[in-house]
Amino acid sequence: MPQQYAGHAAYAGPFPPPIILAQYEESLKGTAERIIALTEEEARHRRTTESRLLLIHFAGILFAFFLTIFIVGMGAYVILQGHGLAGALICGVGSTGLIGMFIHGTKTRANPPQ
Numbered sequence: 001m002p003q004q005y006a007g008h009a010a011y012a013g014p015f016p017p018p019i020i021l022a023q024y025e026e027s028l029k030g031t032a033e034r035i036i037a038l039t040e041e042e043a044r045h046r047r048t049t050e051s052r053l054l055l056i057h058f059a060g061i062l063f064a065f066f067l068t069i070f071i072v073g074m075g076a077y078v079i080l081q082g083h084g085l086a087g088a089l090i091c092g093v094g095s096t097g098l099i100g101m102f103i104h105g106t107k108t109r110a111n112p113p114q
Contacts, residue, residue, distance in 0.1 A: 014039045068098050 011017055015036065016024075025032040071094030079087030 014043065064098055064102070068095065071095065071098075 021032040072091050075087045075091030078090055
């Protein structure tokens with residue numbers, strides 16, 4: 001009875017091992033260079049996307065900061081106009097909502113979904 005062997009190879013990283021690249025190159029000239037170029041292009045795209053996401057995140061933090069300052073300022077203005085309860089509610093409800101979103105966002109970043 002003939003014996004059969006099965007194997008499995010895996011690699012981690014942006015490029016296949018050199019021996020696999022050489023086999024691709026043997027099969028079709030220029031393939032190894034195309035694989036390397038494609039990997040470099042993908043890495044460049046990933047870095048650009050991550051930079052944009054960081055910029056958007058920073059803009060969101062700035063927006064939340066200025067929105068909080070505006071809400072507290074409006075609440076203080078209403079209090080100075082003689083409406084203490086209304087001003088306190090404006091400050092409290094606005095700040096509580098923003099604080100809640102901040103805490104939720106912090107927990108989400110600390111425990112990303114699997």
